[in-house]
Amino acid sequence: MSLPSSVKLFEMAPRDGLQNEPGAIVPTATKIELIERLASAGIKHIEAASFVSPKWVPQMGDAVDVMAGIKRQPGVVYSALTPNLKGLENALTVGVEEVAVFGAASEAFSQKNINCSIAESLTRFEPVLARARDAGVRVRGYVSCVLGCPYEGEIAPAKVAEVAKALYEMGCYEVSLGDTIGVGTPLAAKRMIEATRQQVPIEFLAAHFHDTYGMALANLYAVMEEGVSVIDAATAGLGGCPYAKGASGNVATEDVLYLLEGLGIETGIDLQAVIDTGYWISGELGRKPNSKVALAKGVSG
Ligand code: HMG
Numbered sequence: 001m002s003l004p005s006s007v008k009l010f011e012m013a014p015r016d017g018l019q020n021e022p023g024a025i026v027p028t029a030t031k032i033e034l035i036e037r038l039a040s041a042g043i044k045h046i047e048a049a050s051f052v053s054p055k056w057v058p059q060m061g062d063a064v065d066v067m068a069g070i071k072r073q074p075g076v077v078y079s080a081l082t083p084n085l086k087g088l089e090n091a092l093t094v095g096v097e098e099v100a101v102f103g104a105a106s107e108a109f110s111q112k113n114i115n116c117s118i119a120e121s122l123t124r125f126e127p128v129l130a131r132a133r134d135a136g137v138r139v140r141g142y143v144s145c146v147l148g149c150p151y152e153g154e155i156a157p158a159k160v161a162e163v164a165k166a167l168y169e170m171g172c173y174e175v176s177l178g179d180t181i182g183v184g185t186p187l188a189a190k191r192m193i194e195a196t197r198q199q200v201p202i203e204f205l206a207a208h209f210h211d212t213y214g215m216a217l218a219n220l221y222a223v224m225e226e227g228v229s230v231i232d233a234a235t236a237g238l239g240g241c242p243y244a245k246g247a248s249g250n251v252a253t254e255d256v257l258y259l260l261e262g263l264g265i266e267t268g269i270d271l272q273a274v275i276d277t278g279y280w281i282s283g284e285l286g287r288k289p290n291s292k293v294a295l296a297k298g299v300s301g
């Protein structure tokens with residue numbers, strides 16, 4: 001067992017973070033500023049928007065304006081969710097270079113989240129991947145509920161592996177494994193990765209852990225021991241999924257960076273700049289960052 005020497009961090013706050021904000025919709029200008037601050041902190045992969053139905057997720061209804069409004073920094077990838085062809089076509093109008101499709105390892109969650117079965121979702125993703133390939137756009141894939149489902153409870157690692165394999169074989173360059181409701185524990189996370197890596201090479205797997213039960217960092221350490229070197233996280237621990245009641249945000253980027261720094265693992269990201277960004281966006285939302293490291297270190301200046 002050895003840990004990776006460097007980790008690719010995929011920032012989720014502008015999408016997974018803000019999609020679940022209750023109350024007033026966050027202004028487009030604030031979203032754009034968040035994305036630009038995150039890029040300035042050295043984050044190279046940012047999920048910036050979501051081209052889903054605005055009836056389903058009104059918080060992401062300004063995806064076109066957000067994507068068109070950001071000042072892009074060279075070397076930074078700004079990605080967006082596209083559940084179907086309509087989403088992808090909208091994303092292409094604003095020049096995306098990377099998109100993501102999202103499926104699940106749970107039938108019930110698939111129905112609640114994207115209104116179709118797992119098999120139907122995979123069929124729906126095929127033309128999205130084909131169109132993206134024609135347009136020269138990379139596609140990431142998600143599998144939700146990899147360590148438990150709010151409707152079905154336990155999920156078999158073999159089911160996660162099966163859906164991840166389908167996404168990978170369809171052409172997703174990376175498959176992100178979502179503990180959507182943050183119920184996993186380290187041994188379960190390891191078992192899930194062990195099953196999945198038999199179908200998808202480990203370097204193409206990412207860990208996307210929500211922190212509802214406070215286990216996300218422990219789970220990340222466990223899967224890094226299995227060779228996972230791509231981690232999804234959200235600054236200030238923002239977010240959750242609107243179709244997973246009670247789920248809290250992704251593991252905080254600040255906490256992941258502190259862990260990685262302590263382990264001597266490279267990310268190229270400025271922790272203090274992320275902490276400052278976390279305080280700023282949390283202030284915009286009227287609260288404190290949901291990151292222990294941010295609270296301990298405090299804002300600079
Ligand atoms: P549907 O209602 O079955 O779609 O929704 P439809 O094809 O029947 O279309 C119905 C209406 O929606 C039509 O409009 C379409 O034009 C419109 P109408 O004719 O009624 O006026 N429509 C769209 N509009 C804008 N953009 C689109 C789009 N597609 C259809 N892309 C659909 C199916 C997938 C669209 C819907 O269920 C949906 O938007 N779901 C999104 C749910 C979501 O965003 N969930 C959160 C993200 S996933 C997540 O957080 C998990 C993750 O973080 C990993 C983890 O933590 O596990 C990724």
Ligand code: MG
Nearest residue numbers: 016178180241
């Ligand atoms: Mg998520």
